Amino acid sequence: MHRKLKKLWSILFITVLAITSCQKDDTYMHHSNVESKGFSRTISYEELKTMPKAIAMIEEISEERRKKSVYNEKYDFTIDTTNIELFEIGDYHSLTFNVFRDSTSNSTAIENLILNWEPYEDYKSFLTTYNLTESEVDKIKNDEKIDLSGKEILTHLTKFDTRTILKSGGNPPNLVQIDGSCYIITYVRTVSYSDIPGQLEASVWEEVLEPTPCPEENTNYTYTLDPNAGGLYIPILNIPNPEPYIPIPGVTGGGGKNVGSPFNPVITKPKVMMASKKECEKIEDALSAGNYMENVTALASLINDPYEFGSGLDSNGNVTLFQTGPDIIIIPPPVGTTYTVVSHTHDSGKLSIFSFSDLEAIAKLLKNEQIDTSTFIATLSTHKGTHYVLTISNTTKFKDFFYHKFHYLHELDLQYHLKYENSHEKAYNLKKKYYDSKNRLLNENNVNNEMVLEIFLNFLKEADIGVSLFETDENFETFTQVQVNRKGEIKRSTCN
Amino acid sequence: MQLKTNIMKKIYLLYTLVIAFTVLNVKNINAQQIELPSPYEGTWHYANGNELFIVSLWKENDGSFEGYYKKMEYNNGTIGNTIFNSRKVYNNGAVFPSTIYGSFYAGNGISGSICDNTMENNPEDCKSGRFEMLIIEDNCGNCPLTATWKVEEVSGLRVDFIPGFSIPTDVILTKVSNDIDVD
Numbered sequence: 001m002h003r004k005l006k007k008l009w010s011i012l013f014i015t016v017l018a019i020t021s022c023q024k025d026d027t028y029m030h031h032s033n034v035e036s037k038g039f040s041r042t043i044s045y046e047e048l049k050t051m052p053k054a055i056a057m058i059e060e061i062s063e064e065r066r067k068k069s070v071y072n073e074k075y076d077f078t079i080d081t082t083n084i085e086l087f088e089i090g091d092y093h094s095l096t097f098n099v100f101r102d103s104t105s106n107s108t109a110i111e112n113l114i115l116n117w118e119p120y121e122d123y124k125s126f127l128t129t130y131n132l133t134e135s136e137v138d139k140i141k142n143d144e145k146i147d148l149s150g151k152e153i154l155t156h157l158t159k160f161d162t163r164t165i166l167k168s169g170g171n172p173p174n175l176v177q178i179d180g181s182c183y184i185i186t187y188v189r190t191v192s193y194s195d196i197p198g199q200l201e202a203s204v205w206e207e208v209l210e211p212t213p214c215p216e217e218n219t220n221y222t223y224t225l226d227p228n229a230g231g232l233y234i235p236i237l238n239i240p241n242p243e244p245y246i247p248i249p250g251v252t253g254g255g256g257k258n259v260g261s262p263f264n265p266v267i268t269k270p271k272v273m274m275a276s277k278k279e280c281e282k283i284e285d286a287l288s289a290g291n292y293m294e295n296v297t298a299l300a301s302l303i304n305d306p307y308e309f310g311s312g313l314d315s316n317g318n319v320t321l322f323q324t325g326p327d328i329i330i331i332p333p334p335v336g337t338t339y340t341v342v343s344h345t346h347d348s349g350k351l352s353i354f355s356f357s358d359l360e361a362i363a364k365l366l367k368n369e370q371i372d373t374s375t376f377i378a379t380l381s382t383h384k385g386t387h388y389v390l391t392i393s394n395t396t397k398f399k400d401f402f403y404h405k406f407h408y409l410h411e412l413d414l415q416y417h418l419k420y421e422n423s424h425e426k427a428y429n430l431k432k433k434y435y436d437s438k439n440r441l442l443n444e445n446n447v448n449n450e451m452v453l454e455i456f457l458n459f460l461k462e463a464d465i466g467v468s469l470f471e472t473d474e475n476f477e478t479f480t481q482v483q484v485n486r487k488g489e490i491k492r493s494t495c496n
Numbered sequence: 497m498q499l500k501t502n503i504m505k506k507i508y509l510l511y512t513l514v515i516a517f518t519v520l521n522v523k524n525i526n527a528q529q530i531e532l533p534s535p536y537e538g539t540w541h542y543a544n545g546n547e548l549f550i551v552s553l554w555k556e557n558d559g560s561f562e563g564y565y566k567k568m569e570y571n572n573g574t575i576g577n578t579i580f581n582s583r584k585v586y587n588n589g590a591v592f593p594s595t596i597y598g599s600f601y602a603g604n605g606i607s608g609s610i611c612d613n614t615m616e617n618n619p620e621d622c623k624s625g626r627f628e629m630l631i632i633e634d635n636c637g638n639c640p641l642t643a644t645w646k647v648e649e650v651s652g653l654r655v656d657f658i659p660g661f662s663i664p665t666d667v668i669l670t671k672v673s674n675d676i677d678v679d
Contacts, residue, residue, distance in 0.1 A: 329654040428624075436608050
């Protein structure tokens with residue numbers, strides 16, 4: 001009897017276990033993935049100070065410098081300290097900063113400063129330079145993986161003093177000396193495995209030695225070329241899907257063929273300026289024309305009025321006031337001109353963000369050649385207290401989304417029929433989902449402006465409409481680009 | 497001994513419950529996978545004098561609704577010539593895509609976007625609007641289904657704006673068939 005009882009308990013236990021374990025599979029895998037991949041996230045300068053490994057390194061720089069940027073004279077670039085990306089894998093982590101140069105620079109490459117933590121040593125500084133296409137940059141913004149083969153150059157900034165960013169950093173000027181001459185080593189990634197999710201990279205890098213005058217002080221750092229090396233293997237932890245760090249024999253530590261090289265893993269991931277410089281300049285140029293700013297701020301002061309108001313600034317600098325009422329009817333700009341700015345308000349019953357009809361109207365203006373996307377911006381101030389600027393950052397995408405508004409189906413050749421149908425279907429299905437159905441995601445009654453913004457940004461992403469959005473204040477003085485990452489979360493970056 | 501028997505009975509009962517619960521769960525999942533025709537699918541009429549407004553709706557694979565509308569001549573119960581049809585067929589072989597896009601939500605019927613491509617002075621563009629369609633519940637067993645049909649403007653900036661729609665914006669539709677004829 002007792003044996004039977006035990007047997008019964010076992011069957012029951014196995015049955016329950018089978019059912020419950022099936023239910024938890026997904027959860028387990030999810031956590032498992034997260035833990036095995038390491039993670040990256042954006043941190044503030046304030047948070048940087050709280051990091052145990054970094055707190056001792058923070059320089060006592062002025063509050064003003066912390067808030068904005070730090071110019072590095074030696075390398076003639078400016079480091080954006082408002083938005084820092086922390087990448088962590090096991091005992092390793094790196095801090096990635098956006099780097100920008102003044103407008104005289106002709107380079108279109110994306111540059112990042114990497115402060116790479118090396119256990120028991122210090123932060124080492126690297127400059128990563130990426131030559132990427134617009135499409136690849138978009139993928140990075142969406143946290144999608146790209147193949148960096150031949151597109152990334154890693155330079156060890158031997159002269160970069162981390163004390164400009166961190167307190168007592170202190171990369172020694174470890175220039176390499178070969179036969180009495182000094183060089184800065186640049187590593188060019190020639191083979192990358194970054195397109196293989198989850199793979200630890202041991203990318204092949206070719207070294208480039210750039211002669212540089214030797215410092216007056218004697219350096220203890222020497223470097224011996226290994227004729228049998230056949231390229232350097234710098235383990236690059238592949239963010240965001242790397243395996244946990246596993247020491248690679250002969251690469252880490254003091255042994256192996258690469259003695260004297262930066263052996264510790266350098267954690268890199270392209271970090272692009274979220275705020276598009278081009279779009280920021282577009283806003284600045286458009287709003288600085290004539291006295292139009294007075295119109296914009298005057299409109300912003302009318303948000304409590306039961307009617308909506310609007311105005312436009314044309315390319316000759318003249319202002320046109322639009323018909324006021326429940327809706328704004330845009331008066332065409334004078335012949336031979338285009339609108340540089342179209343501004344309007346939303347009253348209390350309207351959304352705290354641009355409506356689909358606003359976007360359709362902008363598409364019609366473009367179709368009628370009444371705006372030029374290289375200069376055009378649209379501003380919006382709402383009763384719910386939000387102020388936004390919208391630009392068309394990718395005209396091709398914008399025209400593709402509204403292809404059905406730019407063409408008449410009966411005039412199109414056969415090969416374009418499907419494109420028209422797809423554009424029509426996509427636009428109306430998204431309009432239904434976000435703006436029109438009873439359970440629409442963007443609802444006029446929603447007073448949670450942050451939630452509405454996030455939903456609108458996800459709409460822009462799903463529509464792939466080529467539009468950029470900026471938050472601003474009631475005086476339209478500062479502009480912050482708002483986008484969503486792959487997880488649908490808002491990312492902000494201020495126009496400098 | 498009696499105690500052990502009782503424990504065994506309880507364990508058998510518990511085990512049976514666990515198995516039954518699992519089986520029922522599977523049955524529920526199967527039941528959810530069975531597609532039932534929606535009462536909104538089909539042909540709906542609204543007669544106004546000598547004109548008949550016809551809405552044709554069907555369900556897409558993803559559960560959403562699409563459709564067309566048209567207006568016909570109507571005399572003494574006889575449907576005549578087409579006045580307009582949102583399903584335009586052009587000489588270049590193109591067929592205008594669906595002009596009604598709706599989603600069903602319990603309690604709210606079908607609602608979504610409508611494209612009015614039959615407006616005078618706006619023949620080839622598509623004026624966007626919102627629509628709602630809700631079946632009217634009644635206790636009449638043999639009566640045809642009826643539903644409210646509402647179309648409204650959506651707010652926003654206007655360019656080349658023509659107010660109103662070519663179609664009824666607040667009427668009661670009557671269902672006449674589960675099938676559709678969009679030609």
